Amino acid sequence: MFSPIPEQLEENRATSIQVHFDPKLSGSLKTLLKLTDLPSSPPISGAVPWKLGIHLPWLAKLKQIFESDHWDVGELTRRINAWPNYVVRLKATEKEGELETIDLHFVHVKSPRTAAIPLMLLHGWPGTFWDFHKVIEPLTNPPEGHPAFDVIIPSLPGYFLSTYPQRAEWSFADSARVLHRLMTQVLGYSRYAAQGGDWGSYIMRVIGHLYPSEAPLLHFNMFRVHPPQEKDTQSFTEAEKNAIQRHIEFKESGSGYTAIQSTKPFTIGIAISTSPVALLTYIGEKMHSWSDPNTLDPLDVLDTVALYYLSQSFPTSVMIYNQSQLLKEELLDSSSSEDNRWKIGSKIGFTLFASPALASARASIKAVGPLVFYKERSVGGHFPALDNPQGLVEDVREFVGGNW
Amino acid sequence: MVTRTLYVLLASLIISSFAQLHTVRPFDADLTRDAPRMLRLVKDTRLPPTLSALMTVSSTDPGVDAQWIRKLKKEWIHGFDWNERQEYINSFNHFKVEIEGLDIHFIHAKSTAASTSDVIPIILTHGWPGSFLEFLPVVQTLTQLTTLPSGRNISFDVIIPSLPGFAYSSPPPPVWTVNDTARVWNTLMTDVLKYTSGYSIAGTDWGALVNWCLLNEYPLAKAAHFNFLAIVPPSIESLIALGAEVNDFERLGLENAGIFFHTGIAYFNVHQTRPWTLGLALSDNPMGQLSWIAEKYRDWSDPSRVDITYILTTVSLYYLTGSFPTSLYIYAQNSGFSPGDVKAITPKPFGYSSFQWEGIFSRHPKSFIDALGNLTYYKEHYHGGHFAPSEVPAVYGEDIIEMMAGSYPL
Numbered sequence: 138m139f140s141p142i143p144e145q146l147e148e149n150r151a152t153s154i155q156v157h158f159d160p161k162l163s164g165s166l167k168t169l170l171k172l173t174d175l176p177s178s179p180p181i182s183g184a185v186p187w188k189l190g191i192h193l194p195w196l197a198k199l200k201q202i203f204e205s206d207h208w209d210v211g212e213l214t215r216r217i218n219a220w221p222n223y224v225v226r227l228k229a230t231e232k233e234g235e236l237e238t239i240d241l242h243f244v245h246v247k248s249p250r251t252a253a254i255p256l257m258l259l260h261g262w263p264g265t266f267w268d269f270h271k272v273i274e275p276l277t278n279p280p281e282g283h284p285a286f287d288v289i290i291p292s293l294p295g296y297f298l299s300t301y302p303q304r305a306e307w308s309f310a311d312s313a314r315v316l317h318r319l320m321t322q323v324l325g326y327s328r329y330a331a332q333g334g335d336w337g338s339y340i341m342r343v344i345g346h347l348y349p350s351e352a353p354l355l356h357f358n359m360f361r362v363h364p365p366q367e368k369d370t371q372s373f374t375e376a377e378k379n380a381i382q383r384h385i386e387f388k389e390s391g392s393g394y395t396a397i398q399s400t401k402p403f404t405i406g407i408a409i410s411t412s413p414v415a416l417l418t419y420i421g422e423k424m425h426s427w428s429d430p431n432t433l434d435p436l437d438v439l440d441t442v443a444l445y446y447l448s449q450s451f452p453t454s455v456m457i458y459n460q461s462q463l464l465k466e467e468l469l470d471s472s473s474s475e476d477n478r479w480k481i482g483s484k485i486g487f488t489l490f491a492s493p494a495l496a497s498a499r500a501s502i503k504a505v506g507p508l509v510f511y512k513e514r515s516v517g518g519h520f521p522a523l524d525n526p527q528g529l530v531e532d533v534r535e536f537v538g539g540n541w
Numbered sequence: 542m543v544t545r546t547l548y549v550l551l552a553s554l555i556i557s558s559f560a561q562l563h564t565v566r567p568f569d570a571d572l573t574r575d576a577p578r579m580l581r582l583v584k585d586t587r588l589p590p591t592l593s594a595l596m597t598v599s600s601t602d603p604g605v606d607a608q609w610i611r612k613l614k615k616e617w618i619h620g621f622d623w624n625e626r627q628e629y630i631n632s633f634n635h636f637k638v639e640i641e642g643l644d645i646h647f648i649h650a651k652s653t654a655a656s657t658s659d660v661i662p663i664i665l666t667h668g669w670p671g672s673f674l675e676f677l678p679v680v681q682t683l684t685q686l687t688t689l690p691s692g693r694n695i696s697f698d699v700i701i702p703s704l705p706g707f708a709y710s711s712p713p714p715p716v717w718t719v720n721d722t723a724r725v726w727n728t729l730m731t732d733v734l735k736y737t738s739g740y741s742i743a744g745t746d747w748g749a750l751v752n753w754c755l756l757n758e759y760p761l762a763k764a765a766h767f768n769f770l771a772i773v774p775p776s777i778e779s780l781i782a783l784g785a786e787v788n789d790f791e792r793l794g795l796e797n798a799g800i801f802f803h804t805g806i807a808y809f810n811v812h813q814t815r816p817w818t819l820g821l822a823l824s825d826n827p828m829g830q831l832s833w834i835a836e837k838y839r840d841w842s843d844p845s846r847v848d849i850t851y852i853l854t855t856v857s858l859y860y861l862t863g864s865f866p867t868s869l870y871i872y873a874q875n876s877g878f879s880p881g882d883v884k885a886i887t888p889k890p891f892g893y894s895s896f897q898w899e900g901i902f903s904r905h906p907k908s909f910i911d912a913l914g915n916l917t918y919y920k921e922h923y924h925g926g927h928f929a930p931s932e933v934p935a936v937y938g939e940d941i942i943e944m945m946a947g948s949y950p951l
Contacts, residue, residue: 173825183715190817303594390814396807404604408832411586418822452589
């Protein structure tokens with residue numbers, strides 16, 4: 138199968154690559170978009186927009202841009218390659234005799250400043266490494282007086298160009314260990330900070346539990362535990378109550394995708410991944426529902442969908458729901474008990490953006506680890522690097538720069 | 542003069558509107574125009590690599606793998622012939638009729654032995670991802686003469702409708718439940734087709750929910766046959782505590798229910814909460830519809846009865862009629878149905894055929910079904926599954942005949 142990753146790769150050494158895509162797939166993206174029709178109106182009238190799924194006019198508008206000359210694979214590729222992209226081949230685990238390897242793709246941008254803080258940025262689903270493209274420049278090359286960062290943005294195993302291990306028991310804890318090795322053994326950082334949401338937040342919680350001294354500062358834009366009882370929410374702020382409410386609604390009617398992805402990942406993988414319009418619909422609905430409707434840029438949706446299609450990674454991207462389900466449940470449960478298996482030793486920073494899918498209140502986070510930075514923002518959502526990059530950068534500078 | 546003309550005009554308008562009320566319009570399926578486009582989309586779809594290495598170590602079945610779907614894709618392009626299947630479909634008599642503002646499609650296959658037998662009308666209703674196709678292999682068994690051991694001759698007039706939003710039936714209005722469909726079916730059988738002495742009912746999946754309502758609420762629905770009931774099953778322990786005897790065959794059905802509720806029910810959640818996302822994602826995506834639908838035939842059928850041509854015909858029908866998105870709405874529109882409350886409120890008879898490979902909700906023990914109402918017929922089969930009418934048509938047909946011969950009040 139076509140891949141920009143060379144077949145022969147030395148283990149544990151980062152190799153520079155140019156990202157490019159199978160020309161047949163690039164061609165078929167536009168062809169299939171144009172060939173695929175959308176209905177002109179919903180077949181059953183009278184439904185509230187977005188209540189039973191994606192809003193057709195919104196989808197039609199995005200499809201129109203996607204298939205037009207206003208969106209171009211070559212342009213996206215050029216923008217990606219404006220940053221240094223790498224791949225490293227690592228053994229899947231550090232066990233004696235481990236044979237399976239993972240190829241990890243990542244962007245690594247070193248700051249021109251001295252004493253830059255190494256910062257790993259972790260995406261989730263349906264995100265990509267490219268979620269962070271707007272924050273690279275301000276983080277690595279800030280104006281005078283602001284902290285500077287070396288930025289490392291991996292593609293999680295099974296996402297974009299990162300390969301997926303072929304074993305039953307792979308979970309995000311294993312991904313956390315591999316990513317820790319990337320930072321410490323491959324890139325040689327003795328200490329680092331991290332920022333993330335979605336699956337990235339679960340990975341950071343493992344890192345904060347396993348490696349608190351090497352990863353002393355972790356900034357979250359999502360930190361999910363089970364919603365608290367009604368009686369315990371009296372002291373919550375409006376933003377926190379709103380977040381809890383959204384969490385409850387999510388569980389009631391917005392979590393069908395987690396059910397299907399955790400039980401029949403192969404089926405949904407094939408059904409959605411082979412059609413660009415299906416990907417646009419399925420991913421677009423989530424990006425819209427979980428983002429700030431005022432600041433989400435449709436072009437970011439299109440870029441995301443294109444990256445999933447061109448790398449054919451959608452089927453492996455959903456495997457985490459199937460294989461990490463039990464571990465996720467453990468972390469969701471970890472707020473209350475003293476005997477907490479997943480307590481975090483690193484310092485925690487948390488920003489509650491306006492439109493999160495699954496944020497938690499401060500009290501819930503404090504039960505798991507030391508929360509030293511908390512901010513509420515009225516702009517942005519589940520992908521803050523996309524829909525409030527300035528706010529995210531400010532909070533990372535303040536929390537990480539201020540505590541390093 | 543003017544007044545008289547107006548009167549005549551008005552009268553003729555009224556008369557013609559009555560004539561149009563329930564005008565049954567015959568038609569032939571003709572979906573050949575879009576079949577080449579469907580195949581072009583199929584050809585242009587590039588399937589992802591297989592993940593079968595993951596399958597062998599995964600503890601529960603993760604869905605259909607690319608290897609199998611690739612095989613189906615190849616068959617769709619090189620082996621399958623929609624025109625030939627359409628000829629087969631059109632060998633039956635198709636009609637449409639407007640009822641309550643909905644255009645309802647149905648097949649009407651009359652008994653071929655009406656002069657020498659008692660004729661029982663029967664309406665057979667499919668579910669999801671089924672269609673009228675499910676019952677075509679059973680038609681001849683039912684319409685032909687059956688001589689019973691008693692010497693009595695019976696045969697059936699067979700009516701096979703498409704649920705609103707499926708195949709050729711128009712979509713339902715925004716608020717619509719299986720109870721509304723039951724009312725429309727009763728109108729179809731009595732007002733439209735004039736079976737004013739009554740009729741029998743059978744069907745599966747959503748059709749079974751329509752039929753439960755028909756049996757309980759409509760006097761002219763006189764007897765019902767089921768091979769599926771959407772009831773949350775009791776635990777084996779609670780049944781035994783009630784003194785029920787559960788044999789091995791019944792125990793297997795309850796165990797399969799456990800698997801279904803654990804890892805097989807997510808599609809239900811997606812259909813119920815986000816039908817429009819899934820519907821749009823797959824609406825002009827034949828390979829997507831194939832993956833989504835073929836998985837159900839693989840998981841819910843007798844493995845020895847999985848028929849690739851039948852699956853491809855079904856998916857082609859969903860795709861070419863553009864009904865995939867609307868077919869999902871039945872889940873969203875019936876979210877209020879409570880599978881727990883199912884005692885019959887009628888003494889009318891019903892029967893249950895228990896097919897071993899029934900893969901969803903549950904295949905219930907006899908003692909459990911017996912407690913629901915007037916169970917007059919029960920049979921167990923080691924072959925056949927959720928789509929029994931198309932998987933084991935001869936046996937399914939025989940069960941219906943046997944049951945109605947014994948229980949349908951002529």
